[in-house]
Amino acid sequence: MGILKKAKSLLSADIYNDTKASDYMYGRKGPWPQPCPVHPFGESPAVIHVPWSEWADWWLHIGSRYLLSLGYTPVAFLKGLLRPGLEKVSDQEFTEFFERSMMSKFITSKIDEEDKINFGSYWEQWKDKSKLYIVDLSCISVVKTFEGIYASATKVLLNEVSPYKYEVLGIYVKESQEVFIPSDQGAWELAKYYVLQGAAIAATLVIHPVLHFPFDSINAITKTALPKEHILFKLIYPHLRFTLPLENAVLNFKSSLLMSKAWMSYAPYPWGSEGLRDLLVEGYRGIRGNDSYPAFQYPLTPHKVHSHYGDWQDRYYKAFYLFVSDILKDVEKGDIFIWRWANYISAHVPGFPNGDEIFKEDRLIKAVAMYLWNVSVAHSVDHYNYGNMDIRKVPLRIRQAPPHKGVDLMDRKKLTKFWDYGKYEMARILFFRANEVTCLIDCQYDFQEEHLQSRVAQFKSHLHQIDIETKEEGIQFIPLSKIAASIQY
Template sequence: MDMKVKFSDDLSLENEFEDLPPEDFLYDRRGPWPQPSPNHPFGEAPGVLHLPFSENFYWWLKTGSRYVRDMLFYWPVALGKAISWGGVSPVSDDEFSDYFYNSCYSKFFTFELTDKVKDLFKEYMDPEKRYCVCDFVGMKVLKPINGVHCDPSITLFEVIEGGVKPIAINLKDYVVDQTDGDHWLLAKYIALQAAGNHVIVATHPRLHFPMDAINAITKTAVPKNHILFQLLYPHFELTLKLDYQVLNNPISLLKNEWWMNYAPFPATGESMRDLVVLGFHGIKENPAYPKYFFPLEGPQKVESSYGTFHDGYYQVYLKFVKSVLAEIPVGDRFVTRWANYIHQEMKSFPNGEDIWKGDNFAHAVASYIWDVSLGHAADHKTYAEIPINKNPLRIRVETPHFKNPGFKLNLKKVAGVIDQMKLVMANRMFFMPTNVSTLIKIDYNFPLPALQKSAEQFKKDMYEHESNLKVRNFMPVDEITASIQY
């Protein structure tokens, strides 16, 4: 680095500055860079629309080609599965509880019960017991496609040792429970339908799209030989192009056109996009729909085995990141600028002054790495493992307008063969984990031996933590991706 003070004997600069040549940066300081989303500039996280050719080509080589192959050749397999099911299969109360408590669906547990919710379930609540709800009122923003229903619901769970137990479900202006037979079974499908659509379109995108600003800004504004760049760069692979495809490609599954054999959603593409906005901005005075904020201190706090799983691993990430960032001096100008740039795009991210307070720098970096690796991958894995024939995204049976003790549910009519075929296709192409590179095989290429040792210790710590897990292993260490790759 050359320190510039003078251009000539009689032209002195007021302040010295570091003059780095363009080649010291990944793309010669020419981008990528975040900008407002074309579809919802005020409703969604900033996107990255202009990518280097190398990133576009690499994504098509590793991921896009797989999409095309599956779209053209996997549909007969998907159709065969859907035909063999002949609709949906019964969901027991134990299965229903397990799908929520032991998966990414547990993110929907809300323990802050509003007066409205308490009044709604007052006949079912014992003051000596603890409860939570899964509120899916956001289904109201969806405009169903022909013959499909998108009903809002609120499920009341009793919190028990090591899990939850479903007590009652609100549909329309009435509540059903286990004594209501087939009506109760339909209510469980409605709750699962809402959970599936919410996690795919409203909640899980909070792990994807806000992180694009960090990805792009780091590539453009931080020199390649900087420790921060070396630490973060392996966690950027494939992500910007993947997110661009989801949000901006005219044949994205979010468009949900009738001819797309991989688009399984129950509503119009425009209203599905509204659900993305709802997930990012939240709903006023509804604790079930908080506004997005950067997870500066790690994973969303979730009272479930799934939440405990993530909380434990985050501490391993944080320890590693702290050991690496300790080599960066406080006040480093590139880090300060980096934080200021990101703060401009994401106000909940610490700015160039706040990044140096306490452990903010370490938490910011650790949260990013956890988010795009384990946080993202475990969501996909746990969702994809819920049986498709018990968790339809489309429901074609209308909810009764009043509580009907004699209601009979035909399982073959809950979801159609084509509906389920599309969901199998989407699960194969987009939802189930398909790894390109893994966290445990990353080579950070740190020039300092001490940092190489930190990276090696991180991998050992991940395996050690896995061997001592006290909860279900939702994502084996060897299967954690290095970045958002699907």
């Protein structure tokens, strides 16, 4: 059936004609995505016009926390004064950052020709290793740092010696055009800091933002286009709170972290606002010719992460898949509201199934499960994990130029200034660490049917089971009690 013919058929349906404006959350006048004002062709669509009631709710529960937390500023800067500089990162610790943290999301087997050229003669030595992977942090190339502060694109070549256990073979530093290995001593130590700096920048400004902003269109369209009594609305609604005002504040407030003004006590990055937004563009649009940075496409299943961090997330996704499948199993194929909902979203979210595609196979289940999993589990664990890293080992600013062969590492106490630490600590407290208000395990779904509430209870029992099992296995990357219900920090 053609799109126009199908639309006419759906529009004539009695169920559609019976709906009133009052059946919708905002009377069909709710929020809607539009081109992002700063980068209309580079960043994902943004929701600029947020209902005042959502702003009030956000200010009461979240915005007020930001204001109160600013009072910690003197303490954060004093800590930097009393314990200046960076701390040593052993080779084992360095490897574990990529084995057991969100930084493992950078590990890929897609080694392209440029990577081989970068590692030069070392590549010829290592190319026959059993299972090679690369951590490509070339996205940092767009960074133009403040005077006296340095950054560089880097690449790390890894050999998997056993499942999720890696051997670091070497580090390529673009600014130096050199490859460093452990026997390079001081230069090797400095190269490790540059990798961790690049991973911290790319984690917070390239790969993590795609968990945020592309999903805002789904949030807004769900509130505006689905009737409040529709089962899909009731399933998604507990996971929508706080997000739109938060994202709006991040993208548009003059006091946002993305403004990166020198006077801000919480602006830890090594350069100003223009470079920050360029990194967001790289995360969404990808880097042309670089297999490690594809353009964003809405995933129906989690991307493969080569670590226990990824396996842990996959377990939760499977729980969401089963839950959504149970809740939506009686939805009619071709449901008019879902058809229109999917068409609206697919126009703003690349890769999201349109109204016809959404009913093929299990795409509706996967699309909804991915949204719920992303805004709760995937988002929360990134913040919890990164927010608990030692910021004296994972710097955002470095004050020694990128290494060359034979260079000595300067006194670690001089690698950063006390205000570098203070700004980083404030950003960690305000933005990076997890600060949940409503939790996934406490979600209340407004289903009136007893059998649907029974499925909710089964879902929560499944979540508890995963939490217990992963803790016993030593791979509990965030306690279930700390997983937020939505994107709220």
